[in-house]
Amino acid sequence: xxLIEHVRREAADAPESGIVAVMNHGRRQQGxxxxxxxxxxxxxxDFIRDAAARGLADGETFYTWQAGIPELREALARxxxxxxxxxxxxxxxxxxxxxxxxxxxxxxxxxxxxxxVVYLSPAWPNFAGAMGIAGATPVPxxxxxxxxxxxxxxxxxxxxxxxxxxxLFINTPSNPTGWAADEAALRDILGMARHHGLWIIADEIYAxxxxxxxxxxxxxxxxxxxDRIIFVNSFSxxxxxxxxxxxxxxxxxxxxxxxxxLIQYSTSGVPQxxxxxxxxxxxxxxxxxxxxxxxxxxxxxxxxxxxxxxGRVRLSPPQGAFYLFFGIxxxxxxxxxxxxxxxxxRVGLAPGTAFGQGGEACFRxxxxxxxxxxxxxxxxxxxxxxxx
Numbered sequence: 309x310x311l312i313e314h315v316r317r318e319a320a321d322a323p324e325s326g327i328v329a330v331m332n333h334g335r336r337q338q339g340x341x342x343x344x345x346x347x348x349x350x351x352x353x354d355f356i357r358d359a360a361a362r363g364l365a366d367g368e369t370f371y372t373w374q375a376g377i378p379e380l381r382e383a384l385a386r387x388x389x390x391x392x393x394x395x396x397x398x399x400x401x402x403x404x405x406x407x408x409x410x411x412x413x414x415x416x417x418x419x420x421x422x423x424x425v426v427y428l429s430p431a432w433p434n435f436a437g438a439m440g441i442a443g444a445t446p447v448p449x450x451x452x453x454x455x456x457x458x459x460x461x462x463x464x465x466x467x468x469x470x471x472x473x474x475x476l477f478i479n480t481p482s483n484p485t486g487w488a489a490d491e492a493a494l495r496d497i498l499g500m501a502r503h504h505g506l507w508i509i510a511d512e513i514y515a516x517x518x519x520x521x522x523x524x525x526x527x528x529x530x531x532x533x534x535d536r537i538i539f540v541n542s543f544s545x546x547x548x549x550x551x552x553x554x555x556x557x558x559x560x561x562x563x564x565x566x567x568x569x570l571i572q573y574s575t576s577g578v579p580q581x582x583x584x585x586x587x588x589x590x591x592x593x594x595x596x597x598x599x600x601x602x603x604x605x606x607x608x609x610x611x612x613x614x615x616x617x618x619g620r621v622r623l624s625p626p627q628g629a630f631y632l633f634f635g636i637x638x639x640x641x642x643x644x645x646x647x648x649x650x651x652x653x654r655v656g657l658a659p660g661t662a663f664g665q666g667g668e669a670c671f672r673x674x675x676x677x678x679x680x681x682x683x684x685x686x687x688x689x690x691x692x693x694x695x696x
Contacts, residue, residue: 326662363581376403407542430667486626
């Protein structure tokens with residue numbers, strides 16, 4: 309008897325992550341350079357860990373505010389005022405158990421069985437996974453790849469919208485492609501959402517990892533307070549906090565009670581002592597972010613030059629995020645090749661098959677790591693390519 313036949317179809321059909329499959333294959337192997345996941349190699353900075361440790365030492369181990377402790381919501385307002393302009397109040401922010409939790413709640417708020425959510429592909433597989441588990445149908449709109457890099461034809465979004473569409477999921481800068489929307493594209497997308505009465509779920513987690521200015525263009529630059537936009541975000545990337553599992557939602561405060569209810573019925577809140585660390589990250593972490601972005605820019609340029617010199621790698625330097633999404637001439641099955649590269653080159657990459665339509669012929673490499681480590685990975689990959 310197979311019990312899987314008796315569970316909810318949406319849960320049973322949740323796909324295995326191709327990223328995790330390769331990670332599980334290579335985790336225990338010695339000497340593998342792990343560039344498969346979206347995280348760097350630095351531990352969380354001391355000023356963040358120390359703040360959390362003080363909270364733990366002070367006995368902050370009880371149930372806490374569903375929306376987040378007031379001090380953290382106030383810190384989020386200060387952070388957004390510095391980086392995204394005035395007008396943000398603590399009541400705009402709701403603390404979640406990771407960016408993934410924020411995505412799940414945003415999907416639950418906007419779409420369910422019989423509904424459609426349009427998203428840009430190639431994409432981090434968790435986007436479509438969250439939609440499918442909620443019962444909604446994810447509808448991919450493919451980014452284009454040319455000699456000038458990845459780009460979006462916004463008319464493809466218009467074509468994908470149907471009477472069943474409830475939301476547009478827009479990730480910019482993009483994981484995995486590094487594409488970043490300019491303000492004109494954001495205005496076009498917002499105009500479509502307004503015209504059709506759709507929600508926008510805006511994943512701008514990589515806004516600081518942008519190589520064309522101080523930060524990437526944001527819907528926050530052009531929106532009106534009444535626009536139907538839910539911003540999902542995470543502490544993971546900017547402050548080297550991937551293991552902490554803290555994120556947040558930015559939304560109009562009229563939705564606050566509903567969001568608190570959704571948090572109550574999913575996780576019942578984020579541990580208070582961890583939120584103390586998040587406060588420190590926001591208030592003291594700007595210099596840390598800048599240093600990480602500058603290192604990523606330097607490593608990106610060196611990596612792209614090294615791989616492009618082979619004459620067998622199809623790539624374009626990413627506009628944002630900290631991934632290189634590239635193809636290798638002669639490699640057709642990137643899923644199997646990712647396992648081969650672990651075994652033979654001792655480099656961990658994520659296969660493009662994990663990122664849905666448009667990504668099948670590519671690999672994703674996370675370069676948010678020490679320059680010497682990425683240089684070594686590039687040398688190993690070049691050797692593997694030359695032996696194909």
